[in-house]
Amino acid sequence: MSSFNNCIKFDLDIKEKNIVFKDYFYTMVQMKKHKIYEAELIQPACPYCGSLALLHNGHLVTNIRYLTVNASLPVIIRLAKQRVKCRACDHWSMAQSELVNKYCSISNASKLKVLSALTEDRSITSIARENNVSINTVQRVLGSCSHRFIDTYEYLPAHLAFDEFKGVDRQLHFICLDGDNHQVVQILRTRYKKTLLKYFGRFSPQARANVKTVTM
16 A cells, blocks of 8 residues: 555545545635545455455546535545456445445545534534535434444443534434544434433443443
């Protein structure tokens, strides 16, 4: 792996091995200056049978909105996803990444930043402007808050932080954060005791016993 690729990944905090950065440059998009990173997403093996015997058939290029510290300079990752056919099982597939969900052009890192911003006393409009996404995107991210961010019921962080915030239609939502790194554990549409007990009741006794402190 080249030092250029390593430097870009370090700068963007991307650890995925199958993404290889090729170039970066500035360009104008709709009369606004953007920073563009060009990268290739490699399909190392067939997702159906695991074979390494793949026939490559071009790429699907997706423009992915990524995190930026400067709202006036949006960041786009122009990701070329490999399309392949497995010689062993004849299945066609396309490379997928943890960077972004399938059929989506907003990075998961950007979505988490939007979720964190929703915990603050700010308007959806200002959050959308800061993250270079539409108001509808912010609302869709909030609407998907029933999905778990820690994808297991066998683990909970040692230190949890609970909070509430006003979302769509000024309704109060519940958010649970890891008290150490402030990553989102879960967002629930309501903050009622019954809802919270039902959610945390799904975790194993060992996971609940791991929690040492809860701050509110």
